[in-house]
Amino acid sequence: MGGGSVDRSNLWIVIPAYNEGTVIGQVVREARTLGHRVVVVNDGSADDTGPQAREAGATVITHPINLGQGAALATGIEYAILQHADYVATFDADGQHRIEDLRRMLEILKTEKVDIAMGSRFIKRPENISLRRRIVLKGGVLLTWLTTGIRLTDAHNGLRVMTAEAARKLRITQNGMAHASEFIELIKRHKLKFKEVPVTILYTDYSLKKGQPLSNALSIVLELLTGRLGR
Amino acid sequence: MIIQIVLTLCFLFIAFYGWAHLSKMRLVSGGMIMLSLVATYFIWDPAVTTRLANLLGIGRGADLIMYFFFVFVIFQLVVLHVKLRAQVLLLTRLARCIAIEGAEGPEKN
Numbered sequence: 162m163g164g165g166s167v168d169r170s171n172l173w174i175v176i177p178a179y180n181e182g183t184v185i186g187q188v189v190r191e192a193r194t195l196g197h198r199v200v201v202v203n204d205g206s207a208d209d210t211g212p213q214a215r216e217a218g219a220t221v222i223t224h225p226i227n228l229g230q231g232a233a234l235a236t237g238i239e240y241a242i243l244q245h246a247d248y249v250a251t252f253d254a255d256g257q258h259r260i261e262d263l264r265r266m267l268e269i270l271k272t273e274k275v276d277i278a279m280g281s282r283f284i285k286r287p288e289n290i291s292l293r294r295r296i297v298l299k300g301g302v303l304l305t306w307l308t309t310g311i312r313l314t315d316a317h318n319g320l321r322v323m324t325a326e327a328a329r330k331l332r333i334t335q336n337g338m339a340h341a342s343e344f345i346e347l348i349k350r351h352k353l354k355f356k357e358v359p360v361t362i363l364y365t366d367y368s369l370k371k372g373q374p375l376s377n378a379l380s381i382v383l384e385l386l387t388g389r390l391g392r
Numbered sequence: 393m394i395i396q397i398v399l400t401l402c403f404l405f406i407a408f409y410g411w412a413h414l415s416k417m418r419l420v421s422g423g424m425i426m427l428s429l430v431a432t433y434f435i436w437d438p439a440v441t442t443r444l445a446n447l448l449g450i451g452r453g454a455d456l457i458m459y460f461f462f463v464f465v466i467f468q469l470v471v472l473h474v475k476l477r478a479q480v481l482l483l484t485r486l487a488r489c490i491a492i493e494g495a496e497g498p499e500k501n
Contacts, residue, residue, distance in 0.1 A: 202491070220498060221495070222492055228487060
C-alpha cells in the first residue's frame, strides 16, 4: 500500500464525503501516505465526517447544505486550483479506491503527457462485482458513448488524476451523480487527452451498502437530459 | 356568458403578466401574450376552433383546444425546470463560496 518513493509533485487529492465518519479517517490516512495534500469536502454530513477527516490530516471544506457528490467534487477541485495545485486527483471516501492506483495514474499522466487519467475497473477482469452492478455500469458506458461519442470501459469511476490546466476546464455543474457523465462531455468539448488506467475497486460490505441503487441510474439519465435544456 | 367573461379576465391577466415580463423573457412573454389573445378570441367565437380543427384533421374544436393545452403545459414545465436549475446553480455557487471561505486546515497533532 502506497509503495514507491514520495512524489514531490504539487498534487491535491479531493475526497467528497457525505456521512462517512466511520471510514474517512482511514481513507485520509491512506491518501496521505504518498505525501500529498488532501482536501475532504464534507457535503453537509450529519455525523463526524469533518472532525474525523481533520484529525487524520486533511483540510476540510464543509458545505452548509447537502448538495451532492458532483457539487462536492467541483468545490474540492476549485479549492485545489486556488491552492495552486499542479495536479488534482479525485478519490472516493468509502475506501473503494487504492492509493497505489492513484500513484500509478499520476506517473502515467506525466510520462504519457495526457491531460487526465481515469480509472477503469473493467480493463482487467474485475472480481467480486455483481451482475446487476455490472449491467448498470455498462449501461452508463453505453449512455456516455451515445451522448459524447467517447467509448470508455468504465464511465462512472471516481478515481481520476488530471493536470491543473485540465481541472480548470472541467467545471462540473451537475450536482448529483450525473457529474460523471458530465466529466466526459467536458473532456470531449475541451478536446482533452485522456487515458483509462486499470484500477482495482475494493468492494466491502460498507461500500456496497453505500453504493448507488439501480433507480439512481434512471435519475442520472433524467438529470443529463434536462441539464441540456438549461444551456 | 358569465364563464366567457371569467375566462376572458383570466387570459387578460396572463397577457398582462407576459407584458410585465417582456423585457426579461422576450420569447416566452411574447408567446404568452399571443396565446392569451388567441384564446380570448376563441372564447367569443368558438365555431372558429372547429373550422381550424377540421383543417388540421381533428374532428372537434374542443379536442384541438385540449391538445394545444397539453403542449402548453409541457412547455411551461420545461420553462419552470430551466428556471429551477438556474436557481440551483446560483445556490450551489453561494454555498461553495461560503464553504471555501471557511476551509479548516488539518488538526495539528
